[in-house]
Amino acid sequence: MRIDVVTIFPDYLAPLGLSLPGKARDKGLLDVAVHDLRDWTTDRHHTVDDTPYGGGAGMVMKPEPWGQALDAVAQGATIVFTTPSGEPFTQQVAQELSGHEHLVFACGRYEGIDQRVVEHAATQGTVREISLGDYVLNGGEVAALAIIEAVVRLLPGFMGNAESLVEESHADGLLEYPVYTKPSSWRGRDVPDVLLSGDHARIAAWRREQAARRTADRRPDLLPPTGAVTGLPDL
Numbered sequence: 083m084r085i086d087v088v089t090i091f092p093d094y095l096a097p098l099g100l101s102l103p104g105k106a107r108d109k110g111l112l113d114v115a116v117h118d119l120r121d122w123t124t125d126r127h128h129t130v131d132d133t134p135y136g137g138g139a140g141m142v143m144k145p146e147p148w149g150q151a152l153d154a155v156a157q158g159a160t161i162v163f164t165t166p167s168g169e170p171f172t173q174q175v176a177q178e179l180s181g182h183e184h185l186v187f188a189c190g191r192y193e194g195i196d197q198r199v200v201e202h203a204a205t206q207g208t209v210r211e212i213s214l215g216d217y218v219l220n221g222g223e224v225a226a227l228a229i230i231e232a233v234v235r236l237l238p239g240f241m242g243n244a245e246s247l248v249e250e251s252h253a254d255g256l257l258e259y260p261v262y263t264k265p266s267s268w269r270g271r272d273v274p275d276v277l278l279s280g281d282h283a284r285i286a287a288w289r290r291e292q293a294a295r296r297t298a299d300r301r302p303d304l305l306p307p308t309g310a311v312t313g314l315p316d317l
């Protein structure tokens with residue numbers, strides 16, 4: 083997979099050289115480049131923003147530098163605009179993106195990017211406008227980092243242990259069950275007996291119930307409608 087990131091804060095993307103994406107690069111699964119949007123400005127002040135037509139607070143990112151940047155790096159790519167007005171980022175979106183050969187992240191700042199840039203990008207590649215969640219960040223850089231991390235770990239050949247991808251939170255639509263490791267007793271708190279029983283069927287049933295309970299408590303929106311036939315344990 084090839085990933086290009088366009089931003090006015092390239093230093094913000096420094097973690098892409100570390101840890102997980104760094105490992106994917108070392109394995110030859112990933113090729114990443116970070117670009118400074120100001121490299122595609124032509125004025126002396128490297129201007130990337132201007133006041134909004136129609137008035138209102140804040141500044142809007144100008145179309146010209148974005149047009150030049152996307153012409154240079156985004157032909158044929160899947161172009162992700164990180165914006166709080168986008169579709170919510172989910173594990174399913176991560177799965178979809180992980181199947182694409184070339185992703186370009188366009189990180190918006192200020193009040194957003196001139197909408198014509200998004201329309202133009204759709205003539206060059208496939209556009210996704212994606213939000214990390216219902217809160218406001220100062221810019222799309224942190225969102226791009228999060229999306230890249232979620233996508234890269236799904237690349238075939240990246241995870242040593244494919245089972246941990248199957249069992250983790252969201253893979254089956256539920257939150258993950260609680261996990262424990264040694265020692266079996268710590269500060270007066272014991273690991274649930276069932277996990278020490280060696281009875282794999284009982285352990286699996288306990289984990290299913292814990293996952294369903296957690297999901298009901300924390301994320302009832304993820305549960306199927308009551309009455310649906312699901313095979314989930316009763317709570």
Ligand code: 6GU
Nearest residue numbers: 164165214215217219225
């Ligand atoms: Cl993708 N960008 C910004 N600026 N704020 C956000 C976001 C993205 N997702 C949630 N909040």
